[in-house]
Amino acid sequence: MNAFVKKEIRLLMPSFLICCALALPNLAFRFHPDGSLMGWWWFMMAFVFSGAMAVMLALNSFGAEVSAGTFCNLLAQPISRQQIWDTKISLLAAALFIVGVCWSGCGIARLMMLGRELNLLDLFSGVITFGLVVFSGGLWAVLLLRQVAAAFWFTLLVPGVILVILAAFFADQSPEFFTGLTVSVLGLYSLAGFFFARWLFFRAQDVQWSGGTIVMPEMRDMAWFKSASAMRSWRPRAALWRKEFMLHQSQFVMAFVLLVLHLGVLGVRHFCDLSHSRDLKFTLEIFWGLWFVMPLLVGCAAVAEERKIGTLEGQLCLPVKRRTQFAIKFFVALFLSLLLGVAMPLLLEGTRILPGVPFGSATLQKGLTNALTSAQFDFWVAIGILNGYLPLLAFIGIALLIGGVAFYASSLARNTLQSLAPAVLGTLLMVFLLFAAAMPWGRELEFLWRGPLAYFIGVPLVLLTLVALAYWNFQQVKASAQMGWRNVLAFVLAVLKTSIPLTMFFIA
Amino acid sequence: MVFKIDFKSGKPVYLQLVDQIRYAAASAMLRTGEPLPSIRPLAEELRVNRNTVAKAYAELESQGVIETIPGKGCFLKENSSPFTKPVRQKLLLAEVDEAVVMAHHLQVDRETFLALVKERLDHFERKVKEKSNND
């Protein structure tokens, strides 16, 4: 196996492995979530995150080159474009195929476990269509836009638009017809996208599109943004705030596009009769879940983008406290996570989407309270007032969690693309830990932890450690593996240092 | 006026400048009342540390060769005595030495060399006379 192929495999490996790993939640999947938070969460895993990771896998093929700046280097090698294309395409196809097999395999296993009927045709057609769409989308979007974040969105949104348009016109047809139509149209789209990507690659020149960042048009009339040309005033914090918001421009543009699409979805839901196609209706109902990817992107861009542009070093040399810079960066990331991840979907859909509401609010609230009380959370119930706002808090919490974890992952990565996969995994891990801590432990382990204690001490501890580590990472101009190991070490030490004395204290 | 700094001469840069300005003054390349180039532009042109040029000018001022008129610049001093005869002769000596060595290398013998010098001197005087006749 020559070096080029090895390199290609190495490029795809991380996201490939994560995709395969994300196939496993299928085993715990509950078909049409029954109202418990866990079920709803597994649903997100199985569909939203798996899907997102699959897109990233497809994006990585050319996207990693664009992000690392090796694209022009690649084109300059004495290797024919045909050969590059063939290698990348076949590897990507193989990877996606394996991921698809894993995912379906786990899905089938789960269905068999639940004893439900196996509608293999539906399952396979869905998986294959999605796979094709992602395959071609990842290719043409990156090659056209030369920028990963934008490509990510376009890979999802263009087929989304097609789906919505089809739903608008043909939803009243029979499900089989509709499914067949969707599959064939999306199949055609994938084919067209593939050839478009091929055409783009073969005529590619090393031209940067807007320098690798999506840039908003000049807003001339916003007096607030204008600064006096003659006098330069000393306003470091204002400059930092402004710079931080401008850093997330791409996300704003994408949010705008998502907004438009969401409005389209709302329109379809309102005006079209979807009673025939339960699946379609379901898909459109769940569309708002896409907004959760915004905190992910915002967090991932926060530090990693500056590293990629190269401005991080310059920032650290400015006469401003590093704490100040970090704090502003962190708060902007969290604020935008809330704005785009919570406020937008709530605005558009209303409170009906708060956890459990589409699936029966009473059931979920009960389910949630059950989950929490089963961990001896009488404390929470006792507070009472919290009960009513719990779903909203949970929603906010999830957005902040995604944004925060993505921010931490960003502080470790060299560029935004590199931080996306760890961010997704990290969120998974955090949620898993949160719920693991809430699970009722066996009698034997009772002496170690009482339920609430794990939360009261564990959660703040983990959060503080992560923030401190992110702050330390932020000051490293170059991301390295050594940095990653130091993080792991510091984290483990922090956990041990607090948990052991506490356990001792507890026993005593 | 063109100055040239030779980094291979082993002489401190500011001293080279001092010498060159004194030479310019002595050989009438720079006349009394003419302004010297300002420190900043000269430093930029020679790509030499500004303080070095300033040091050279300070040295010249302390030697009485130049004076600074505030607001106008540095000028050659009115009564700055040009080089004395022995000094002038010493300057010429350097050039003569070079010619002698060159002659040796080119294997031009003593008589031919002296004849050449005489011929060139006559030629030069003739030209100066012609010029003064025409004016």
Added chain:
Amino acid sequence: MNNDSPIIEIDNLTRRYGKTDAVNGLSLKVQAGKCYGFFGRNGAGKTTTIKCLLNLLRPDSGMTRVFGLDPRKNEVAVKSRLAYVPDMVAFYPWMTVRETLEYFASFRKHWNCDIENDLLSRFQLDDRKKTTSLSKGQRTQLALISAICPEPELLVLDEPTSGLDPIVRREFIETVIGAYQSGDPGRRTVFVSTHLISEFEGLIDEFTIIEQGRELLTMEADAARERFRKINARFAIAPAQLALTGALNVKQNGREVEVLANGNSEQLLAELKSRAPEELRCESLSLEEIFVASDILKKAKT
């Protein structure tokens, strides 16, 4: 702070990268108003040293002081009095030239707009251009403008001219001399780290050559040029045994001999004269040539 205390003081600085010592026991002092050259080959430890001065890296051992303060403990106080031009300049891609300057200006209490306008027109930079459309030379120019306009007491330049065309390189030096130094000659200190020495030759007052993390030579520029000399001699017949004691290096090519001297040029000249050469020339080494000869120096030291 009295006038004698050094602007930069490094004492026995050590910093490791993995198993190698990037910097190993480096010491130097930079006085106010001087232009200090920091020369070394690629990978000698120049950038590491500068990063320790700016608190981008923490020294493993040893001390660094800038303006007499510890760059780690008094970070903002130190950084508000200096400006740094890195080797890889980077700007935010959505900003125009003017916006970039405004951005940097908002971190400084003092900003000289006249210098800014003067330099912009001198470099012919269109201030409405986006930073992504600037060439490498223009980016360096922009970085230089944003470093000079706050009129800091110390200018730290890391490989500023590498990769630039000769015209831009000259303009860079002229700008440092003109726009920066001339502002307040006694209090403008320049610390430049480079391996392109010939351009900075005239600018440097004092220099240190660093080799494999260690200081190889520290000297004043004029003194160095006077000390290090190259003697070229040509003999009628190729001399058999030239035992030139104390010479830094002797190179013989048939009848021609080249001798490098470190301070004892007179003695060596006398020795060579005694062999009756056809021709004998003696000239000083420029700073660049001293640097090139530094590996010879290194062997001489060990």
